[in-house]
Amino acid sequence: MNYTTIQEIDSLQEWVNEAIAIKKNPLQNKALGENKTLGMLFFNPSLRTRLSTQKAALNLGMNVMVMNFTNEGWTLEFEDGSIMDQGASEHIKEAAQVVSQYCDIIAIRAFAELKDKEKDNAETVLSGFLKYATVPIVNMESATGHPLQALADAITMEEHKTVHRPKVVLSWAPHPKALPQAVANSFVQMMQLQDADFVITHPEGYELNPEITKDSKIEYDQNKAFENADFIYTKNWSSYKEYGKVTNTDPNWTVTAEKMQLTNTAKFMHCLPVRRNVIVADEVIDNANSIVIEQANNRTYAAQLVLQKILEEIRS
Amino acid sequence: MNYTTIQEIDSLQEWVNEAIAIKKNPLQNKALGENKTLGMLFFNPSLRTRLSTQKAALNLGMNVMVMNFTNEGWTLEFEDGSIMDQGASEHIKEAAQVVSQYCDIIAIRAFAELKDKEKDNAETVLSGFLKYATVPIVNMESATGHPLQALADAITMEEHKTVHRPKVVLSWAPHPKALPQAVANSFVQMMQLQDADFVITHPEGYELNPEITKDSKIEYDQNKAFENADFIYTKNWSSYKEYGKVTNTDPNWTVTAEKMQLTNTAKFMHCLPVRRNVIVADEVIDNANSIVIEQANNRTYAAQLVLQKILEEIRS
Amino acid sequence: MNYTTIQEIDSLQEWVNEAIAIKKNPLQNKALGENKTLGMLFFNPSLRTRLSTQKAALNLGMNVMVMNFTNEGWTLEFEDGSIMDQGASEHIKEAAQVVSQYCDIIAIRAFAELKDKEKDNAETVLSGFLKYATVPIVNMESATGHPLQALADAITMEEHKTVHRPKVVLSWAPHPKALPQAVANSFVQMMQLQDADFVITHPEGYELNPEITKDSKIEYDQNKAFENADFIYTKNWSSYKEYGKVTNTDPNWTVTAEKMQLTNTAKFMHCLPVRRNVIVADEVIDNANSIVIEQANNRTYAAQLVLQKILEEIRS
Known part of the structure; x- marks a missing residue:
């Protein structure tokens, strides 16, 4: 095995x-x-x-x-x-x-x-x-x-979910350097094994490999994606289309407290390491609903x- | 703890x-x-x-x-x-x-x-x-x-002291590169917990942080400091006043056999690594009164x- | 010890x-x-x-x-x-x-x-x-x-030899960078402790330290050396005479299937890492008579x- x-x-x-x-x-x-x-x-x-x-x-x-x-x-x-x-x-x-x-x-x-x-x-x-x-x-x-990460993510969501079929959002966020798609890919594949309302949100042009996302739902409007979410999983990845390029660093995609208010008091997740105030505002990652440390423990x-x-x- | x-x-x-x-x-x-x-x-x-x-x-x-x-x-x-x-x-x-x-x-x-x-x-x-x-x-x-070092130093002195209240000298020595004050600081603080005749000697301008040395005795004349010493603890540090600068590389501060003769057959100590014939002459560190290896063991x-x-x- | x-x-x-x-x-x-x-x-x-x-x-x-x-x-x-x-x-x-x-x-x-x-x-x-x-x-x-390597080589040859006194050939092979003589030296010294028909083959000028090779047989014609060999041990080393220089990168010294046909179905050995198709052709190292993996295990x-x-x- x-x-x-x-x-x-x-x-x-x-x-x-x-x-x-x-x-x-x-x-x-x-x-x-x-x-x-x-x-x-x-x-x-x-x-x-x-x-x-x-x-x-x-x-x-x-x-x-x-x-x-x-x-x-x-x-x-x-x-x-x-x-x-x-x-x-x-x-x-x-x-x-x-x-x-x-x-x-x-x-x-x-x-x-x-x-x-x-x-x-x-x-x-x-x-x-x-x-x-x-x-x-x-x-x-x-x-x-990164399947060990995705398995830890699944454990963490199981521990924190309050409804049978949570709304889970994978949200792209900006980052100054080109990062791999590995974590996002495995998270998507893991979610495809779950009974959940799963949405991927990112700027146009940041689509992951379609052979991995398959028919997973993509929503280009981050605010709309966040609505009533139970889990916000944030991660940057570089462009797959313009392979390995950073074509967007729009700070409007940073996860802020304001955006989290659109959710159903969602838990905040990230695989770490995370760039504070670029990927996510301090106020979100330091909030009681942030479960990144327990996620790492898992x-x-x-x-x-x-x-x-x-x-x-x-x-x- | x-x-x-x-x-x-x-x-x-x-x-x-x-x-x-x-x-x-x-x-x-x-x-x-x-x-x-x-x-x-x-x-x-x-x-x-x-x-x-x-x-x-x-x-x-x-x-x-x-x-x-x-x-x-x-x-x-x-x-x-x-x-x-x-x-x-x-x-x-x-x-x-x-x-x-x-x-x-x-x-x-x-x-x-x-x-x-x-x-x-x-x-x-x-x-x-x-x-x-x-x-x-x-x-x-x-x-x-460097409190693990200072604790090892205390153990080593306890094993080697022959009088209840030894004279212990912390002597600056020259070094080509800028080194931290950490070892010297912890040694000073450790000595302040001991009953000993403790003297720090260094060129003028090489005073350690006064909040650490407090009322520890400073003697700018190395020869005078060495007189009747039971332990010579040598260490270089860069200037604290002109922070991190090497303002003095005077080879007269190197610990030599001649200088050790001023002491009460003092034990020679250094935390290691040590630059031979810059910090200390071979004849001193290779002498039977050098306890640097046992110090490292501790x-x-x-x-x-x-x-x-x-x-x-x-x-x- | x-x-x-x-x-x-x-x-x-x-x-x-x-x-x-x-x-x-x-x-x-x-x-x-x-x-x-x-x-x-x-x-x-x-x-x-x-x-x-x-x-x-x-x-x-x-x-x-x-x-x-x-x-x-x-x-x-x-x-x-x-x-x-x-x-x-x-x-x-x-x-x-x-x-x-x-x-x-x-x-x-x-x-x-x-x-x-x-x-x-x-x-x-x-x-x-x-x-x-x-x-x-x-x-x-x-x-x-590299005496741990040579001991592993001896173990490997013992496991694979089919005659009491095998013919063992240490063959130099080309390499783009200057490599030490250590592995070859220890192999030679180990062979000197064995009852074997031992031959070293390399281009002229690539003689190992004569104090190590002593009276070990040297054959400058690689083909002749390979004849009836039971073990071919290949290794590059840089010149000992023109110390540390690469004076020869002749690809004719690469161990090929054709050359192995001169042998007595010899086992192929190398200490690894090995540069494929420079030191040895794929066809040789991938052949059933290649025992490099077991050699590494030993x-x-x-x-x-x-x-x-x-x-x-x-x-x-």
Whole structure:
């Protein structure tokens, strides 16, 4: 079993319930990971993912080996058949097979480079590990998805929802730098597994990959989208059409208290890190309805559930 | 309980005695830290602190997660209310709250930048964590203090003192680069908790923050200061008046064998790393009266005592 | 006991047999390393060594502390008597003694700089630790040797040899950048402890240090060397004569299927990372006779044997 996209979840409701049970007693399966090793490979920076995934592994009694490919290892080649006389010292084919021999599970973070849509959509790094590794792979944010985040988001919404079928809004917000679409993509895919009134709102031109959004509702009027919302999930992403470009930094899209008043006292969510007073006003994120900190806490239990399921499969 | 300044020690003599007892049997409390996690966050390089604090946590049975904010995480914003459209990706308010959910104790290293006295005195990073973290904080050297070092220094002096009230000299020494005042500050504050004949010697213009030195004796004549000393503690710091500047590199301040002959066969101490033949002559640091290596060893037991006290409070 | 060169092996055959026994039951000695700490110090990048040595230590129940001197610590000075007013902040004399107090075994990676033959041959970093450390030292690739790799190579050949006295060829291959001779050196020294028909082949001018190759057979005609070989061990190294220079990048030295046909269906070996289609053609490394992945796997058991022997000595 791998965990590379949100679509690998067979029953989201069951997974969420199991994660909430783990959260109540996080050390209950500490024997499960004994003498098992999680290798965490980072091609990009990480705070929450780095620490929460380690914590999850420790709660399961696993050993953890962390490695930053940015400065600790070799530059990898991902193309088959290439003549490796340039910068890359090692092919993914060897790297993935070799690391599989030292680790029982490999977790990987490799962001979109936002330069080449096809290359990012091909998930060069993650796909390379999936193809050549001989142990289960966990996605700690890849070019197009962040399924550990989306699972944590689902747990958090389950804990905070007050109606059976909440209105959930994914709202784009401005940001000075080009950011990947990964978090938004996985959130959309996760919402498609939920019974909810789900709306995506963003400026025209900021449509996500239509193969991911499918028939999810898009509303270009942010105010209209916010009306009666139970959850506002904010996130910036760079343009998918004009791939990787920042074509809009309109501060009118910042989530403010005024906008939140349009909602049904909605809970405010964000995956973090968040740029205050650019993505969201202080008054919103510091409000009692902001659940971003608990959302980050649930990263541990999302990761722990995934690792636990993989360990159970390994042990069986 | 936090451990951010030497002034948080209620009874230095008791702490020193407890640390010496831990040193004799470092694994005696290995159950205390079981399933507890120390997060070590580095904003600057570290060798002794990195390894000795980890070792202390391992002796207590803790899990350790190490993270370098220099290259592994996000750039943090510390100012309240700022519009985060520049370099910083994450506010300390979120970072500190989030990390607190993954760790039972957070240890932080964040040096003075030596550019802005007010900012350094405000202890931007450490204060940010203290303000927003929800778990105990340990200072692994901040802008203005290094209390784990000073505690290790106290342990080392206790082990080596031959008279009840030794003469202890903190001597400035030259250095090519601008260094923080943190070690010197904490040493001074620690000495103020001791019964000793304590003298600080440095060139005029190198006075430490008077709010820290208070009525500690200052002697501008290094030779006079060394007379009959039992301990010579050497350390460079950059100017506090002309903040962060190196205004003096006079090699006459280097600690030499000749100068040590003025002392009462004094023990030589330095926190390390030390620049040989700039701060201190080889003949002094290589002499049998040099106790710098044992001083570094005591870093483990200083850290272990602090972590143990915090764990005992958490467990109670 | 240190493990710094392959020549520290008293009986290669016994060591290989012991490592193969460990491979069959890697957790059998998990109590041996309890409360013992391995410090892994990296002055250069590492993937296999970093992860396999950690894994070996974990299999033995040890604690592991990993530190990158490249960016996490201080720049070290190695020369005795130097006036340290330049870039280096800490002398090896202090660093080695200090780290010895936090670790029970120190493992070090410090490549050749390939600028100054004498300095590299003096093994500045490794020798510095050997001279001043007070705990056993393990070489994780130094300027002139990589004995953990060579031990893994011996294990791998033992597992795959089909005749008592195989023909083993160490073949130079082209590479765009200047690489150290360390792997080749240790392989040669290891082969000198074996009963085998051992041949080194490389272009003229690429002779390794004659003090290492001694009377090992050198054949400048690669094709002739490959005839009837049972093992082809390929590796690039830069010139030893024109020290550290790349004087030849002749693609005719790349190991191809055509060349492998000259052999006795030889097994193909390489220490990795390997540049595909520069050092070796895809068709060779992807062939069933390529044992590079298993060779990398044996790094764990080579390291585990070495750590186990040291721990047994510490415990006794």
